[in-house]
Amino acid sequence: MxxxxxxxxxxxxxxxxxxxxxxxxxxxxxxxxxxxxxxxxxxxxxxxxxxxxxxxxxxxxxxxxxxxxxxxxxxVPWRAVVLLPVALILFGAAMKPLGLAIALLLLCFCSAMAIKEMTLTKAAALSVGVTLLCIGIFSVALGLNLPLLGNWLR
Missing domain, CATH: 1.20.58 (Methane Monooxygenase Hydroxylase; Chain G, domain 1)
Known part of the structure; x- marks a missing residue:
């Protein structure tokens, strides 16, 4: 057997x-x-x-x-195992004080860096693109009342 x-x-x-x-x-x-x-x-x-x-x-x-x-x-892909939960925690911690835009940037950048072949410039470009797409979908198209910037950044 x-x-x-x-x-x-x-x-x-x-x-x-x-x-x-x-x-x-x-x-x-x-x-x-x-x-x-x-x-x-x-x-x-x-x-x-x-x-x-x-x-x-x-x-x-x-x-x-x-x-x-x-x-x-x-x-085991330890880089991904560590960075993906960190990205989610960063998003949750940053959403209220920093707003949706910066929290999404942090989430996307940290998640992208979990990929072994990812470079800093590719991760930054991907983060900006995904953030703009999410803002367009959730804030503009769906009209959700999520603050784009935190209180201290306005």
Whole structure:
């Protein structure tokens, strides 16, 4: 019998299943579900949790059939593992005092730098482009009342 290798697909699929079942369970036991015609507040999270668990199952099956190298500490992309959560924390911390524009710039730049081949100029250009696109979509097109600049920058 062939030994199962712990590759990235297998691990991420199992995490998707765990999070999906957790969301599904907490919405079923904590909120009213209702039915398809009269949806309660727990209906949408339960459906999304179920879809996430189903997606995780597909990824696990793909990981079991894959010939991908097993995951070791040497081939973990540590730069991305560190910079992506930092980017999200920076965005959350910067949104209120600095506003949407600067928070998005920080988020995009830090996320772009998680890519090993990314240069500073490419990351800056990508950050400016994505920030302008998001401002155009959320502030201009959708009219969301998000402050573009923080109070002390106005």
């Amino acid at each position: 062939q030994k199962t290798k712990l590759n990235a697909d297998l691990i991420s699929g199992l995490l998707f299943i765990a999070f999906g079942l957790w969301f599904c369970g907490s919405s079923v036991y904590g909120l009213k579900i209702g039915n398809a015609f009269r949806m309660g507040p727990g209906f949408f999270p339960a459906v999304l949790g179920g879809l996430l668990a189903l997606l995780g199952l597909v990824i696990v099956v793909n990981g079991l059939r894959s010939d991908e190298a097993p995951l070791t500490l040497a081939n």
